Amino acid sequence: MPDKIIRMQRSETDSSARPVMLAIGGDSASGKTTLTTGLVDALGADRCLAICVDDYHKFDREERKKLPFTPLHPDCNYIDIMEQHLQLLALGRPILKPVYDHSTGTFTRPQYLEPKEFVIAEGLHPLSTKLTRACFDVTAFLDPPEEIRHEWKIKRDCAKRGYTVEQVRADLESREPESEQFIRPQRRFADIVVRFAPIPSRADPPGTPLSAELMLRPTIRHPTLSNVLSDDNRTAMHLKIMRDRDGTPTDCLHVHGHASAEEARQLEKSIWQELNVPGGPPPRLGEIDPGVRSEPLALTQLILLYHLLQARE
């Protein structure tokens, strides 16, 4: 039971000597980097180490061409070394992380990383095993509707990685069986499941920011939201208990894309007040592009921030 052992070791380790660990899982182009960037900005890069745990590939791009699986398949990755590195970070120890260069598809010089007060590990497989999950204080999974994620992936891979739309579509198609088998099942191990999407029942004008639906599972203690929010689902923000797909009870926070800054601010303030932290919430949460703020993203980041700071106490 190595997962129990790491849990025990973490409990025994002086909490000032080990970092608070957050996992952000989700498929390719599901918004992990956007979410992470805002958190690092809010905490400060001196206090927070963000790592992408997708560099534990067994094969380089050339070798992979001859193989019947995509990088989503666990057999394509040294999951055991990822587990090992997450355990080491969780116990406050440094790692020498492999580095995969996406531009050339080869491995380069490994990177020496020391944990800081907070460690955010984002990637495709951070919640894939009992042992990885045992390393985290808080776990999140990004679960946008597939059509939205495909749009995001096409936009990003064409703009930043030099692919054509057809190439990205073919890639998405070839990855679909492994997404279903290995990536999406991690959703059920997250304390918080985040779904950015337009609200199906509404015809919001184009340009309305996406809404967020945050499933807040009672696996960790969330901030009290019921003081501020009603369960009237006609309001721009509301909280509702429901059953998840597997029947387990959960809270569900909806933040509509058209929620006003003022409404959001009130909720932010209430969450922040539950923390014993001076000052107000970090001002730049929710920034999508410089100067462009999404209230649903800001609230999502704030709730994650709440958990990180709470765990530090």
Place this chain on the structure above:
Amino acid sequence: MPDKIIRMQRSETDSSARPVMLAIGGDSASGKTTLTTGLVDALGADRCLAICVDDYHKFDREERKKLPFTPLHPDCNYIDIMEQHLQLLALGRPILKPVYDHSTGTFTRPQYLEPKEFVIAEGLHPLSTKLTRACFDVTAFLDPPEEIRHEWKIKRDCAKRGYTVEQVRADLESREPESEQFIRPQRRFADIVVRFAPIPSRADPPGTPLSAELMLRPTIRHPTLSNVLSDDNRTAMHLKIMRDRDGTPTDCLHVHGHASAEEARQLEKSIWQELNVPGGPPPRLGEIDPGVRSEPLALTQLILLYHLLQARE
């Protein structure tokens, strides 16, 4: 006390699940590879993993040019990661070892290594910290006289690494202060100190193999040699108790270069009989070049082999 913790963890771990670990320390060109190769050959590559622990450099060759120290300096190496990897191997776990390419002076794709029944870790720093030392069942240090080592280094670096004699001499000179400060002090932590050298008092004809002087410290239980060997130091092989440089008592086995194969065979047989292993000693011990055998090397390898197999029991 992380060194105590690793010792305890190793004791607790089912001994069939963790490898027997041998360290072979020593300066550059002191004969580590020759010694290791014979051991791997004797045990079989399927049972024995040999790793060189000199790839934990912090800097590549270009970066090092601007720095005031050579690769012998601990600050030039991620000693903490080497410690971590030795601990992992010692507990039977895999590592992703960094790989430094000596031909280009840069870092390349890391190597996934799983421990086998036996692990031999050879290099410049395997005995440099309490924590590394706690990972080993047996520790050896190669301690040839400096003039012999210099000859070996010039021969090897010119033949295999494309340097000129002057370059190697300059390199040796620049490394000398760090050899003295960081490499040679590891000698005192070895269970076995091996010194290949001509015998100063004799004028053996050229071509006589080097003699071996093996200091067998009572830090581990050595095979009983006193049945077979006398302490008459005029014989080709003899055993003698003496004080080491620091005054501690130790056994010292001398095997002269001119010892006959027959004399050596008798001692080999007696050592092997103390092990509960079927068959006789591996036939190719002591091979320097194909078909060329050194009895002193063969006996050195046999004694290390004895300890590896004994620890496995």
